[in-house]
Amino acid sequence: MPYSVLILDDDADFNCLLTDIFEQAGYIVTSLTDPIEAVDAFRETDYDLVVTDHRMPNMAGAEFLKVIKKIKPEVPVIMVSGYLENDTIRELISGGVGGVFLKPLNIFSLLERTAELIDEAKKVENAPESDAGDIGDASGVDAGVQLGFVFRSFPCKSGASASFAKRLYSLRNFKSSLSLIGEPGMHYRSICEDIRGFYENEAEHFVYLSKGSFDQEQALSLIKVAKQEGAERVTCVLLELEGMDESQKKLATSLAKHQGEFEELGVALRTVFCVCGDLDALFDEGLIDENLYILMGTAEVLVPPLRDCDIDVGVMAQQLVVEVAREKSLAAVPRFERSARDLFRQHKWTRNYQELRATVRKILEDHPGDIITHAAVKSALKFNEDVSLRTRFESHLSSQKIDYLRAAAILLGGDRDQTASFFGTDVNAIENQM
């Protein structure tokens, strides 16, 4: 199908010449001499390209370009003129002109450029309008690295911890309560400090209540202190909930429901429940009652176990070494031998952060020195070669599984829904895994 071109030039002779050139080249030409008329024609008809003069009465070519680019920015425009100021050419370029030709006219180049511009415009037009364009950046290529917010409790170099951090971030404005559910030995306090860190607002306060100290008097006094310090909202973090006694659990329920004395505090309250173990199992074992079960089930986030974050473990171990070195005012921060760090990554960490912390401390106690050797780590972990082959095998397969999930997510443009349906499962399952 031949393409249609609108030609605008107030000089009748030159207009005829241009019309001839384009008709000869097989284009359907509409030729006009008045810019105002041309704007109307442009609005009503779908031209494939516009050729315009610059010096015209009523409206200069540059102005005409601006007007029609507002109407249909995708239609390419070529400026043909006897003389143009350099400033005008720059203005035309930033206005989105497709080509500039000065007289005497090189007809061959003009037609060549015309064909090029129409070709490019058609390509763009036919391109799908999906938003997959940002694959390189947004897709989670660096799922583990670029979070876009501060997170310290996990280095987030592993897929599992990165998605955990993202999920927490997305839930940071929870209304009344949030449950952090994980395996034994998790560092819930640092995780909650990260949640606090999501807010810049000074009026967000967090208070921490644990088994050893949680009673009505203490909770109320901590909240009141926070209020005096300017808190507009106080988030109460209940640590080791499953180990609390009956009266503490009752108190936790009233706190979360803002009942009794918690109602009259005159400050917004939220609760974070930190528990170890699956909610259903805790309920079945009678460790949480129905009230708590329902309260806690509204917004659950699973904290990834360390063995699912093997890259993080290496970094965390090093961070702990730095911490100990600072405490002991060591002259130099000890470093891990590479193979020693690998042992950390391969270990199962059934007691998670607690175990990691204790292990690092034990190693530094038992083996002072600048280098932490493979042997030192191995003896601390009581590494058993027979088990290690199996452990290595299993941990390799689990980490490859996660890597496959990440790979599919990357290829699907970072879309969680698509990734879930790719594996025939639901989004939550995918997020928990990653």
Next chain:
Amino acid sequence: MAGRILVLDDEENYAEMLQDLLRENNYRVDMATRPERAIAQLEEIPYDLVISDYKMPVMDGADFLKKARELYPNLPFILVSGLMNTPELVKVANMSVTLVMEKPLDTGVFLKHVARFSAPMTEEEKTQVVQDGQTAAAEAAALSYPAKPCFFSASNFSASRFLQRAWSIAKKGKELFILEPIGGDAELAVKDISHWRGNGDKPVDVISLSRSSSSDEEAMSQLRGVLADFEKSRVVCVRLSATADIARAQKLTKTLRCEVEASESLLLAYIVSADGRSAEFEATAGDSGVVLPPISLRPSDLAVYACRTARIAAERAGRSRCAAFTPEAVYALLTFDWPRNYKQIQEVLHAAVSASADQPLSLEVLCQALGKSIKPVVPNNRIATWMQAEQQRYLQEMIEQENMTANELAKELGLDAAFQSKGDFKNMPLIRDELSLF
């Protein structure tokens, strides 16, 4: 998410000034002072916006624009330049330059224009970048690499371990030996290492040392040439044709060290291409050697490269949108074993993207480009199929590495069933059911 901007100006001071200005305004910026290097950079990394000078030696702004347009017809391109005459302006106008601004620059107006094409980092992203820098520094102390690699993808655990090891060797010595699978991405890792060693965007030369002994002299003179040219990186790739040549390479490094003054900054990255692992390589290269795992064992890196190539191919074809993949194509990409690794990913995806017009890349198109058919699998079985294959591969590798019989290995792993031969692993159920479940 903030994209990246490439700034090119032959006057280093001016390029730095622009880079600083943009960085102060929270953009992520890379800088180049040579158009030919900027082109190389464009080929590897997808950018949001290019900002270039006009008057430059060798290749002027118009030539650079032309080359950039051949790669990416729709990439926003701002010329920032001293006085340009009318013919020059007309020339660039006809090459679809996005904007021409004159020096001295009105920075307010300039930044407004930049904001049209690229998103600055949010405060959070910025903190993250700073933090990454800090964690990176902390990790560097623990024998890790200094920053996220720009060219090489180290998303998979085995790849990041490879890069850590390569970097720690590079930090210690003058030579690094890499055993790469056929068509591997080792050169990309060397480029990142070159960058980390303070060579900026200077090109990394690749020379080869062939089997004939006369080529030693030839290689030496080539290396002397590279080292005499201060526009080139002090990191040089030398391709060896076999593991047996490592001894010759070591001699070469020694000779060169004695001969070249100021050889502190020199690093020779020797790459040997070969199939499979090689005990011989590990024995000869010793502490200076590192083995690059094949791409089929690095699914997330494979995915990164596939997306990168697809995006580049789509942009080169002038499509405004990046090529997407159908789920069947995703499955096939991650199932195929890519015997020619990175090179093959590039070839296949370029072919597939240009064959698939504006449609998402389908299984049919991909298989045609691969020259092999891959049977699709229902969604529920995908992860199980992959894990089964990986389990079998890993067990076979263990038998070879640990020098055990199948039966011994099975015992060692505490498996109940008796295994007579490697073939029995094929039918072995997954060692843990969770591996195929969500």
